[in-house]
Amino acid sequence: MRYWLMKSEPDEASIDHLAHAPKKTLPWTGVRNYQARNFMRDQMQIGDGVLFYHSSCPEPGIAGIAKVCSTAYPDPTQFDPKSDYYDAKSTQETPRWMLVDVKFVKKTPLIPLATLREHAELADMQVLARGNRLSITPVTEAQWRFITEHLV
DNA sequence: GCCAACGTTGGC
DNA sequence: GCCAACGTTGGC
Numbered sequence: 322m323r324y325w326l327m328k329s330e331p332d333e334a335s336i337d338h339l340a341h342a343p344k345k346t347l348p349w350t351g352v353r354n355y356q357a358r359n360f361m362r363d364q365m366q367i368g369d370g371v372l373f374y375h376s377s378c379p380e381p382g383i384a385g386i387a388k389v390c391s392t393a394y395p396d397p398t399q400f401d402p403k404s405d406y407y408d409a410k411s412t413q414e415t416p417r418w419m420l421v422d423v424k425f426v427k428k429t430p431l432i433p434l435a436t437l438r439e440h441a442e443l444a445d446m447q448v449l450a451r452g453n454r455l456s457i458t459p460v461t462e463a464q465w466r467f468i469t470e471h472l473v
Numbered sequence: 474g475c476c477a478a479c480g481t482t483g484g485c
Numbered sequence: 486g487c488c489a490a491c492g493t494t495g496g497c
Contacts, residue, residue: 328495354480377495434496452478454494 323369324460325360326383326448327423328376336373336385336428345425346390350398351406352420357457362393362419370465371423374448375431376456382433383468391422429473442467 327349329335339347352358369389375381395416398406411417437443447458460468 330495356480381496454479456494 323364323366324372324462324465325365325369325389326372326374326446326458326460327387328374328448328456330377331375331384332378335375336387336425339373339385339387339423339425340428342425346422348396348422349420350396352396352456353406353408353418354456357455358419360457360459361421364459365389365393365421367392370460370469372460372465372468373423380431380433382431382436383429383472384431385428386426386469386473387423388426389421390424393419393421396420432468432472436472437468440467440472 333351334347339345349361352361367389371387371389372383373385373387375384395413396406396418398404399408399411399416399418400413401407406418408417434449437446438449443449443464446460446464447453447455
């Protein structure tokens with residue numbers, strides 16, 4: 322059992338989209354970074370906790386809780402020439418990009434980035450590191466507990 | 474829109 | 486394998 326923070330642009334896929342999706346699940350499409358892919362492919366397991374983070378928006382921050390609800394499988398958008406996420410170098414036989422499905426758990430009052438930065442307990446969170454751009458980052462159990470017990 | 478930080482690409 | 490150029494991310 323691990324914990325993760327996953328960034329999504331709310332215009333693309335917000336916590337509300339997840340809450341209203343069929344079965345309350347969405348495939349985490351569009352990751353095109355090897356480190357983030359490797360987390361999904363190699364480390365995520367069904368049941369892992371997810372902090373659902375809204376990025377590139379007026380109020381960036383944690384907007385809800387979700388959980389991993391599938392093992393990794395090829396991201397179908399890499400094969401679709403009409404998709405923004407199409408990758409001409411990827412083939413069905415040797416897919417380059419993998420994803421997991423994520424299931425809604427609950428929406429939370431938005432925890433802004435600035436609030437996360439205020440807490441010494443969270444100072445080592447990878448998402449808060451200077452220059453961090455990774456869309457999926459590991460969260461420690463201590464960080465997870467602090468956020469879910471004190472900030473939500 | 475700016476810009477720091479970082480990843481990727483491709484020539485050599 | 487190096488590294489400059491370029492593209493992207495994402496907060497502000």
